[in-house]
Each structure stands twice: as structure tokens, then as C-alpha cells.
Amino acid sequence: MPTTLLDGIGLLVTGSPEHGEGSALGEIARAALVVDGDGLVAWVGPSGRAPAADTQVDAGGRCVVPGFVDSHSHLVFAGDRASEFEARMAGRRYEAGGIRSTVAATRAASDEELAANLVRLLAEMRRQGTTTVEIKSGYGLTVHDEARALALARQYTDETTFLGAHVVPAEFVDDPDGYVDLVTGEMLEACAPHARWVDVFCEKGAFGAAAARAVLTAGSAKGLQARVHANQLGPGPGVLLACEVGAASVDHCTYLSAADIDALSSSGTVATLLPGVEFSTRSPYPDARRLIEAGVTVALASDCNPGSCFTTSMPFCIALAVREMRMTPAEALWSATAGGAAALRRTDVGRLVPGVRADLAVLDAPSYIHLAYRPGVPLVTSVWRAGR
Numbered sequence: 471m472p473t474t475l476l477d478g479i480g481l482l483v484t485g486s487p488e489h490g491e492g493s494a495l496g497e498i499a500r501a502a503l504v505v506d507g508d509g510l511v512a513w514v515g516p517s518g519r520a521p522a523a524d525t526q527v528d529a530g531g532r533c534v535v536p537g538f539v540d541s542h543s544h545l546v547f548a549g550d551r552a553s554e555f556e557a558r559m560a561g562r563r564y565e566a567g568g569i570r571s572t573v574a575a576t577r578a579a580s581d582e583e584l585a586a587n588l589v590r591l592l593a594e595m596r597r598q599g600t601t602t603v604e605i606k607s608g609y610g611l612t613v614h615d616e617a618r619a620l621a622l623a624r625q626y627t628d629e630t631t632f633l634g635a636h637v638v639p640a641e642f643v644d645d646p647d648g649y650v651d652l653v654t655g656e657m658l659e660a661c662a663p664h665a666r667w668v669d670v671f672c673e674k675g676a677f678g679a680a681a682a683r684a685v686l687t688a689g690s691a692k693g694l695q696a697r698v699h700a701n702q703l704g705p706g707p708g709v710l711l712a713c714e715v716g717a718a719s720v721d722h723c724t725y726l727s728a729a730d731i732d733a734l735s736s737s738g739t740v741a742t743l744l745p746g747v748e749f750s751t752r753s754p755y756p757d758a759r760r761l762i763e764a765g766v767t768v769a770l771a772s773d774c775n776p777g778s779c780f781t782t783s784m785p786f787c788i789a790l791a792v793r794e795m796r797m798t799p800a801e802a803l804w805s806a807t808a809g810g811a812a813a814l815r816r817t818d819v820g821r822l823v824p825g826v827r828a829d830l831a832v833l834d835a836p837s838y839i840h841l842a843y844r845p846g847v848p849l850v851t852s853v854w855r856a857g858r
């Protein structure tokens with residue numbers, strides 16, 4: 471692959487505080503970036519000082535940001551729940567059990583239907599600047615259907631997550647312990663070869679602390695690293711459990727106690743906020759400022775799923791984070807890029823510094839502030855993944 475010089479960048483966001491005066495985000499005005507023959511960033515710096523490259527592309531003064539790292543999505547499913555959304559907007563409350571209707575549609579779908587839906591959603595994500603995505607299972611909830619979801623997702627990303635413990639399926643409502651035995655036994659056995667992560671929905675209406683701990687412990691014994699859905703619909707034990715087991719990330723974090731915040735700030739667990747969910751369920755937003763001020767690492771992700779939040783757009787999540795959670799535009803962009811990488815324990819994506827993968831989005835705007843300032847406007851004009 472030839473080397474490429476991307477020049478004429480009006481503002482380059484690197485994600486590294488060594489760049490730019492006083493910006494924790496890392497910004498270089500009037501910048502250039504060179505991609506090496508392996509699709510990695512070789513050089514970033516002021517325009518005019520860049521080393522020579524085989525080909526040259528002019529950014530025309532636009533802003534260039536790292537490709538978004540969407541560390542939480544549920545893209546393997548069939549059907550949609552538009553009528554449930556309509557009813558919710560008319561006043562009905564969101565409950566975790568709505569997942570079961572997607573489970574029925576997903577089980578009934580062919581492999582081809584699931585793949586086509588996944589590919590369509592991944593293309594939507596890419597057009598909006600997402601270059602790394604985590605994908606969970608969790609709408610199969612049988613040994614066969616969970617394994618097929620993960621085998622499919624694995625064709626498109628290394629960041630696959632076994633979420634057999636998404637909700638207790640209808641056929642186990644009278645025997646939830648029996649379902650946990652299945653998840654931690656035969657289902658885990660079939661899914662572990664296709665997954666990097668294990669996840670559990672630790673919430674009233676889904677799984678309690680003991681069941682969640684059993685799922686994470688069993689996954690860990692099979693080499694899967696932990697992530698947790700917790701404290702979305704109310705206070706609960708999930709955040710403390712995630713910190714205790716050393717989960718990479720605990721996601722939602724809408725209802726947090728002082729003890730939860732203390733545990734997060736003294737652990738290596740990232741708090742991943744999913745403001746599209748609060749938007750789409752008309753719920754109170756998590757308090758991002760409280761987390762940031764306590765020194766917690768915060769990531770932003772889409773949680774794209776057909777029930778509680780059917781958006782693929784990280785720019786939309788950034789706009790919500792700024793408008794509704796009082797994050798600065800710089801904090802929100804960092805959380806959607808380097809923060810997402812931290813939630814996936816990745817150091818090779820989420821920034822634009824030498825040695826990392828050349829994943830970037832070119833914005834038709836002079837500054838990343840426009841991601842929040844111009845909500846709903848498709849500002850991403852081109853997306854590079856590994857320099858292409």
C-alpha cells in the first residue's frame with residue numbers, strides 16, 4: 471500500500487494532550503497527517519513540515535477527528551419495535567422485558583436475514599464516522615442462536631461480546647436459575663470461541679447480583695473479559711460488582727450512589743454512558759459531570775438496539791452528551807473516541823498519533839464543536855479505516 475499525506479487539515483484532533491496548548495483533547499491547527507504502507511499513522515504535525523508520501527489528499531481546511539469507537543451495540547437481531555417506541559412516547563414506561571419480542575423475531579430469522587440487517591447497520595455506522603464497533607449477542611438466548619449471532623458478528627469485528635444473560639427468555643420464566651445454569655454451562659461453551667467479552671444485564675427484571683457474578687466468573691474461566699450493563703433503570707449492585715471483578719466497562723450508569731462513584735474512580739473500570747437510551751426512552755440522563763469531576767474515565771457509545779435506542783450515530787450521541795449531560799464538546803469527542811478505546815482496552819485505535827491505526831473522519835466543518843452545535847446534520851464527509 472502506498473504512503474499517503476493528508477494535508478490541508480484546518481483542525482486535527484489527535485486525542486493526545488501533548489498536542490495543542492492547554493487542550494486535553496489534543497488539537498493541531500493547520501495540520502497534516504501521514505499514513506504509512508501498513509495503514510498506520512506515521513506522522514502528525516503542522517502542515518508544511520510533513521515528510522513526503524507517495525500520494526497526497528487535500529482536506530480543504532476541514533476538521534479531522536479520530537474515527538469513533540462505538541464500544542456498545544446490539545446489531546444482530548431481526549424485526550423492529552417502532553410501535554413499542556410509539557407507545558412509549560405516548561406515555562408507557564420502558565421495561566427490560568421488551569427484549570423478548572426481539573428474541574422471538576431473531577430466532578425466527580434466517581442466517582441471511584440476520585447478516586443483511588447487520589451489514590446495513592454497520593454501513594450506517596461507517597458513514598457517520600464509526601471505525602471500531604463492539605457487537606453483542608443477546609437476542610438468541612438459546613445455545614444455537616447465541617452461537618450463531620456471535621459467529622456472524624465475528625466476521626465483522628474482533629470486539630464480540632457474549633450476552634446470553636441479557637434477559638431470562640420466556641421459556642425459563644419459572645426457572646431463572648436453570649437459565650443461568652445454561653448460560654454458564656453449555657451456552658458459554660458454544661459461544662466462547664466466537665467472543666472476546668462476556669456481559670450481563672444486572673438490573674431489576676433481568677439478573678441480580680448473584681446471577682451476574684456467576685455469569686462473569688464462568689466467562690472469565692473461559693478466557694472472556696467482563697463488561698456489565700448496570701444501573702440503567704434504577705440503583706443496583708451492578709456497578710460495584712463490575713469494579714470488584716475488574717470489568718473493562720460498566721455501561722449505562724444512570725443511577726449512581728456515592729459508593730458507586732468512589733468505586734469507579736478507584737478502579738480501572740470505564741463508565742460508558744449511552745445517552746441515546748435516555749433520549750429514546752424519555753428518561754433522566756446520567757450525571758456525566760459528577761463522574762468526570764470524580765476522575766472516572768467516561769466513554770460514550772450508541773447502544774444501538776431495536777428497543778431502547780435505535781440509532782447508529784455517534785455524532786448524535788455527542789450532541790446529546792453536550793446538550794443533556796453537560797459534557798464539553800471536547801470531553802464528548804474524547805469519550806466517543808479514546809474513551810471508547812479505553813472501554814475496549816485498546817490502544818491501537820481512538821487517537822491519531824504515530825503507530826495507531828489510521829482511522830479518521832473528515833468533518834465538513836472547521837471544528838469538532840460543530841458535532842454538537844449542528845445536531846442532526848450529516849457532517850462526516852469521508853471516513854478512513856486503516857488509511858483507506
Ligand SMILES: [Zn+2]
Nearest residue numbers: 542544699773
Ligand atoms: Zn446494551
